[in-house]
Amino acid sequence: MKINSIKILGLVLAISILTGCSSKDETLSYDDNIKKNIANEKVDEKIDNKISNIKTVETVITEKVVSKIDKDSYLNEVTSQINGVSITLTSIHFDFDNYKMSSEMNKISNTNSKKVDEVLNTNKNIKIKLEGNCDEWGTDEYNFALGLKRAKTVKTSLINSGIKSSSIIVVSLGESNPVCNDQTKTCWKKNRRVDHKLLP
């Protein structure tokens, strides 16, 4: 019986070792367990090599244009000067997500046409630039296209009034050129517009 008990004890001990039961009291010093493939500490390449070489390019822009907003309405006026020639024109404004001119705007465009005609007749080298603008309510690339459609609408109106197509350049500024930043219906309407400027 005694021999059998010893055998059982021995067997239990052997099985315990084989199963690899870990003892909760084992001291864990992981530095001793560094595997060979990461034992040689690799100094990584400079993380910021690429970033340190990034350059900045700066452009200087000068443009003499004065924009005046009529506080009592949403209308915008732009005075531009070039080579001693000055002209003040009322911007053409548009409804939300729209590039058609209202009858009120048609009248303003007709008035603008006469002033433009007078300037272009006496200054053959000058051109008129139409800048289309939008409010902030739209995705920007679509807004640039919408601003362009507005500028093209005004161009068509000027051509219909007798201005030569070759004297007119159209450009869209999307929502990049607001005349106001208030979160109001009036401000957004002010920004939905086409401005007129002189170009050499």
Added chain:
Amino acid sequence: MKKFNKIILFILIITQYIYAVDAELDIIRKNSIIPKITVNIVNTSINMKLANQIKKLLEKDLEISNHFQVKTNKKQINTMKSNIAFLNNGKFDLILLLNIVKGSNKNIIMEAKLVDFNKKDIILNKKYIISNTNRYPFLSHKIAININDTLKAPSIKWMDKFVIFSRYTSAKKSEIVVSDYSLTYQKIVVRGGLNIFPKWANKEQSTFYYTSYAGRFPTLIKQNLYTSTSKEIISSQGMLVCSDVNYETNEILLTMAPEGQPDIYLYNTKTKTKKRITTYSGIDVGGSFINDDKSIIFISDRLGKANIFSKKIDQRGVERMVYHGKNNSQATTHDNYIVYSSRENNNEFGWNTFNLYLISTKNDMIRRLTAKGANKFPKYSSDGESILFTKNYKNKSYLGIIRLNYNKSFLFELKTGKLQSIDW
């Protein structure tokens, strides 16, 4: 003897049970439970302020990856060689030790050691160098990526990539900025005048396109990020945007208006020739390559309001892609999925005006991805698992990241200016 055999049998059965439980725990860990990790700065770090900045951003990176549960350890760790067995109390699976030491030539070295308590082993042991402390965000992202890769989790390599964006600073003025995805690091690369719609020209992110308004007409510029050399590609009256670059990087999609009419063109940068892709008399913008660059998706108002269409480059017909929403004006694609920005109010008064939606082109699945504000400019990551986007809400501008597989989104505020467009 019979009694002895019974005892042996009993012991063997118990032993098998123990093995089975261990194996089951291991399988659970691999399959469904994400490991708990704690990030710790050892007390010997020479620059504790920088170390804590790196730690905070690294913890955010690990959280955003969604492959780790980030936990806090309040106990002090004094050296990188500390015996940290005392932390093995079941609270953590992984512990990351970080230590900043001085390098040569004013460099800073970050020592990083990742311990796996389950394996009882150090599984990552690296040193990282940066020469300028302002660039620490990239160090945080690199460490997060290395930890993620060591654990063989799905890739988060996108965290290392530059984001390029333009921001309006005032009327007719914008800057182009290169940043990390969290907007923590920012460097202005183009300044002065109106410079918009930056777009990476190659996968290496060494060159980019953008539209400059410095001249008489909008002009597409290609600029080298590192040498600042630039080249004029093409000009157009009206407007000009580079909206996509093909896989070979020799063709680009442009929205331009040489006659004042906005259309999409395919431009070959080697032969310098352009081909008009759309001919509708209204608005066609925002082309992106799909189907191995043989087709495009684009935005058009040909049905009255902006919507998303597709077209084979060499054929005339177009196909409508989205039937939900009244006004869908920006889109990005990956495999059979489209994420687009949809305007949800008919006028300019309502909030919640632009939201992002994910749809499949193969079935009727549709999922809304955002809830508040003006959410625009969705861009898929190259692996298709994340979406970058911009949000404007209550006069603040944000860069957003949506982790599609985990249904989570994260926002990073732009402190200066208003986001105009973005690419990564």
